Amino acid sequence: MTAKTPTVTPDRRQIGLTLMILFQCACVLFFVADVAEDIAEAGWAAATDIHLLPELGATLGMILGIAFEARYLLRILRKQAQMERQVSVAAGALNEVMEGYFREWKLTPSEQDIAGFTIKGYSIAEIAGFRGSAEATVKTHLNAIYRKAGVTGRGQLTSLLIEDLLRAPLVGEAPLVPQDRREPA
Structure with a gap:
């Protein structure tokens, strides 16, 4: 009897979180390009414009959100890898226990x-x-x-x-x- 290594497949949360991060990165690129274009047209004085401030705030918020989500995703992936190692060790230990008893019996x-x-x-x-x-x-x-x-x-x-x-x-x-x-x- 041999212990099988579990197949690593990302779950829906991981895929969903990755897709959300990618979508938010695309949105950030759009906002950064829009803000850069506004500043290029009006100069740095546009930074105090009532239209540009919410865009800057939204862009900064999305960048922080992406950083938080990426960190959370990495934590989930590390935890999953650790749990898979523990399951593998337990499966190996159970297999050793079984084989030991099978020989004894x-x-x-x-x-x-x-x-x-x-x-x-x-x-x-x-x-x-x-x-x-x-x-x-x-x-x-x-x-x-x-x-x-x-x-x-x-x-x-x-x-x-x-x-x-x-x-x-x-x-x-x-x-x-x-x-x-x-x-x-």
């Missing part, structure tokens, strides 16, 4: 596949469909898995792994099988 490759699908929450019918086997075969494998794991059902199997994951150190550190479940050396 001496599950066959078929049992490992079925246990993995079971932990992910798939139904017996779905697992049978994925594997191209009969539901009775999946049930037989599940009974063997539960017996080898010393649990009575799906809930206990999943909670055993999740509980161990919550107690486990980061991926790549000490063994993930708890002391009371290890074989004596």
Whole structure:
């Protein structure tokens, strides 16, 4: 079993915010060109003109708004990257916990596949469909898995792994099988 790396896709908020920033940049360029044209025609004395002051204020406000939105967008992107790294670490840790237990329980490759699908929450019918086997075969494998794991059902199997994951150190550190479940050396 291998952990899949999540696909990074921008969400609607990020796309919307990026489009809004681009639109506002176009508007700022228009306002800056208009103000520059007004100043070029009337000179710097036009800066006190009642018509030009609101344009200057609006332009400055849009520039500040763009700066704020760009900063916010960068913060969102950093937070998303951090969360994706955390999910990846957690997925890797869960995968290590699962593989450690599968070795300890001496599950066959078929049992490992079925246990993995079971932990992910798939139904017996779905697992049978994925594997191209009969539901009775999946049930037989599940009974063997539960017996080898010393649990009575799906809930206990999943909670055993999740509980161990919550107690486990980061991926790549000490063994993930708890002391009371290890074989004596």
